[in-house]
Amino acid sequence: MSAILSVRDLRKEFVTARPLFGTPTVVRAVDGVSLEVAQGETFAIVGESGCGKSTLARLLLRLIEPTEGEVWYHGEDLAHLPPERMRALRRDLQFIFQDPFSSLNPRMTVGALIEEPMRAHGIGTASDRRARVADLLTRVGLTPAHADRYPHEFSGGQRQRIGIARALASGPTVLIGDEPVSALDVSIQAQVVNLLEDLKDEFGLTLIVIAHDLAVIRHMADRVAVMYLGEIVETAPADALFEAPKHPYSETLLAAIPVADFGARRARPLVEGDPPNPIDPPPGCRFHPRCPYAQDRCRAERPALSPAGEGRAVACHRAAELDLTGLGDPTPKRSADAERRFDLYARALAGAVPTNNDS
Amino acid sequence: MTSVVDPRAAAPAPDLPKRQSRVWKKLRRNPAALLGGAVVLFFVLVALLAPLLPINDPTATDWLAVRQAPSDKYLFGTDEIGRDVLSRMIWGAQASLLAGVVSVVIAVCLGVPLGVMAGYLGGWTDATISRVTEALLAAPFLILAIALAAFLGPSLTNAMIAIGLSAMPIFIRLARAQTMTVMTEDYVESARAVGLRHGALVTRYILPNIFPPILVQATLTIATAIIAEASLSFLGLGQQAPAPSWGSMLNIAKNFLEQAPWMALYPGAAIFLVVLGFNLLGDGLRDALDPRDT
Numbered sequence: 001m002s003a004i005l006s007v008r009d010l011r012k013e014f015v016t017a018r019p020l021f022g023t024p025t026v027v028r029a030v031d032g033v034s035l036e037v038a039q040g041e042t043f044a045i046v047g048e049s050g051c052g053k054s055t056l057a058r059l060l061l062r063l064i065e066p067t068e069g070e071v072w073y074h075g076e077d078l079a080h081l082p083p084e085r086m087r088a089l090r091r092d093l094q095f096i097f098q099d100p101f102s103s104l105n106p107r108m109t110v111g112a113l114i115e116e117p118m119r120a121h122g123i124g125t126a127s128d129r130r131a132r133v134a135d136l137l138t139r140v141g142l143t144p145a146h147a148d149r150y151p152h153e154f155s156g157g158q159r160q161r162i163g164i165a166r167a168l169a170s171g172p173t174v175l176i177g178d179e180p181v182s183a184l185d186v187s188i189q190a191q192v193v194n195l196l197e198d199l200k201d202e203f204g205l206t207l208i209v210i211a212h213d214l215a216v217i218r219h220m221a222d223r224v225a226v227m228y229l230g231e232i233v234e235t236a237p238a239d240a241l242f243e244a245p246k247h248p249y250s251e252t253l254l255a256a257i258p259v260a261d262f263g264a265r266r267a268r269p270l271v272e273g274d275p276p277n278p279i280d281p282p283p284g285c286r287f288h289p290r291c292p293y294a295q296d297r298c299r300a301e302r303p304a305l306s307p308a309g310e311g312r313a314v315a316c317h318r319a320a321e322l323d324l325t326g327l328g329d330p331t332p333k334r335s336a337d338a339e340r341r342f343d344l345y346a347r348a349l350a351g352a353v354p355t356n357n358d359s
Numbered sequence: 360m361t362s363v364v365d366p367r368a369a370a371p372a373p374d375l376p377k378r379q380s381r382v383w384k385k386l387r388r389n390p391a392a393l394l395g396g397a398v399v400l401f402f403v404l405v406a407l408l409a410p411l412l413p414i415n416d417p418t419a420t421d422w423l424a425v426r427q428a429p430s431d432k433y434l435f436g437t438d439e440i441g442r443d444v445l446s447r448m449i450w451g452a453q454a455s456l457l458a459g460v461v462s463v464v465i466a467v468c469l470g471v472p473l474g475v476m477a478g479y480l481g482g483w484t485d486a487t488i489s490r491v492t493e494a495l496l497a498a499p500f501l502i503l504a505i506a507l508a509a510f511l512g513p514s515l516t517n518a519m520i521a522i523g524l525s526a527m528p529i530f531i532r533l534a535r536a537q538t539m540t541v542m543t544e545d546y547v548e549s550a551r552a553v554g555l556r557h558g559a560l561v562t563r564y565i566l567p568n569i570f571p572p573i574l575v576q577a578t579l580t581i582a583t584a585i586i587a588e589a590s591l592s593f594l595g596l597g598q599q600a601p602a603p604s605w606g607s608m609l610n611i612a613k614n615f616l617e618q619a620p621w622m623a624l625y626p627g628a629a630i631f632l633v634v635l636g637f638n639l640l641g642d643g644l645r646d647a648l649d650p651r652d653t
Contacts (some may be wrong), residue, residue, distance in 0.1 A: 105568070
């Protein structure tokens with residue numbers, strides 16, 4: 001597989017205060033991110049709120065201008081393209097927004113919203129486009145009749161489907177979702193995740209998903225990048241990351257996933273407190289003030305993201321020596337009694353024992 | 360919020376009515392808007408039909424009937440030089456409606472594009488437009504209008520232009536602020552993500568979403584403009600005497616409030632009704648054009 005999107009040392013600084021005298025206050029929302037996304041994969045970017053993952057997603061499509069760095073797509077550097085060429089390329093690169101309630105123009109019909117990308121890029125005739133709108137609505141689980149309605153008439157999940165149909169309309173190759181399901185009810189999230197996966201296979205898309213919910217990521221992603229304070233601290237194939245993280249921050253994130261088993265109580269979170277102020281990040285490794293494994297070296301020297309075998313990379317001085325806990329065996333732990341009852345139940349289902357309870 | 364549509368339950372679409380007829384249907388269901396429309400229509404008809412109505416000459420003086428109370432002969436009474444107030448009202452409707460509507464149209468047509476430009480482009484464009492607007496706003500509305508009208512020369516047309524230009528800064532400010540608010544919405548970012556050109560983005564995303572407050576401001580400004588025309592007429596810069604306008608009638612009548620209250624009552628009531636009519640119609644139109652409001 002070859003890289004469809006390569007990011008080199010991407011940076012974005014926001015000036016939060018510009019005093020008349022003295023130096024302006026700068027937040028480095030994205031601070032030197034490099035990554036490669038392979039054609040056809042689902043690439044996830046995870047991290048807690050405020051780590052810069054949404055900024056990164058917008059930088060990839062140049063919805064905001066990067067301060068520095070390059071984003072290569074089919075031999076063109078998106079970060080430095082003239083505006084008209086970038087506009088034309090948006091046909092291939094589409095975005096799904098987090099909030100389905102604010103990302104659809106309330107004064108346009110659903111049909112007009114879905115048709116718009118095709119109109120913007122001069123695709124097809126008016127009747128072709130109408131036919132495709134009807135087709136797209138069907139693909140995302142709505143009906144062609146919905147084209148004449150307005151967004152406010154739909155539920156959150158349906159609106160997100162409309163947003164997805166709109167993103168697909170121009171026939172993109174890369175789809176970037178900024179927390180595409182986090183604003184939805186949990187019961188709807190699975191539907192939309194499944195829809196995205198189906199559409200990805202059907203249209204041969206490359207999917208980049210931003211999320212803070214690792215359960216969603218585990219289900220969808222082929223590869224994962226973990227972000228902390230504007231930097232990528234670990235990239236790995238999804239299975240490998242969940243099984244055995246190599247960065248202490250990844251371990252922390254995994255430990256925070258709630259477990260829905262009876263009696264499955266986890267140890268308290270490994271890390272407490274909030275991430276440091278990104279205006280004034282700590283010296284050395286940015287994670288060291290919260291890291292349970294930090295040593296003197298971590299406090300002084302900033303680790304670089306370096307290869308760690310098996311397609312993985314990690315930015316931690318102690319990556320080689322630490323043995324970190326992943327999610328491990330997904331089968332639930334039960335008490336001996338519970339185990340016996342489950343066993344009985346399984347045998348009853350198989351017809352091996354009488355169903356009356358004689359214990 | 361109305362009921363949510365189930366994706367599977369909806370029957371195949373019966374051809375839905377076009378947008379225009381949907382707006383009209385909603386407007387028709389709104390009694391206040393209909394009343395407002397009727398009032399506006401009434402005054403427009405009166406203004407248009409003035410030459411055909413069987414009424415006295417609005418400029419003919421009758422020195423034997425000065426400041427007469429309403430009677431069978433003079434339904435609305437007469438003014439300080441014996442002119443028929445009813446005739447002057449009917450003929451004055453033209454000048455006043457024109458002064459109100461045309462000047463607001465001028466203000467909106469110039470102010471909104473400038474405001475949207477400032478809000479949309481930002482940077483130097485915004486700085487330039489905003490500073491000039493603030494300079495204009497620093498001068499009181501009426502003083503500015505008087506200065507402009509005096510500069511342009513005395514006539515009703517020039518008065519309308521002067522009033523329009525003086526009212527423009529409000530619309531620039533409003534459109535700029537609204538544009539900046541709308542620009543932060545996710546749907547504007549989604550328009551950029553889709554690859555929309557600036558022109559399409561402004562006409563499909565910005566203008567429809569900043570329209571409601573501008574419509575409300577416009578209906579309110581009509582009242583201000585009618586009164587402003589009166590002040591200009593009073594100074595000899597608006598409607599030229601002896602041709603009537605409601606504002607100039609009101610202006611003269613204020614000197615005779617105790618002796619001849621009818622001289623002020625009728626033009627005042629007419630201005631009030633026209634403004635009310637435009638307001639009701641404007642509110643109804645705003646609601647009818649909003650797809651979220653059923």
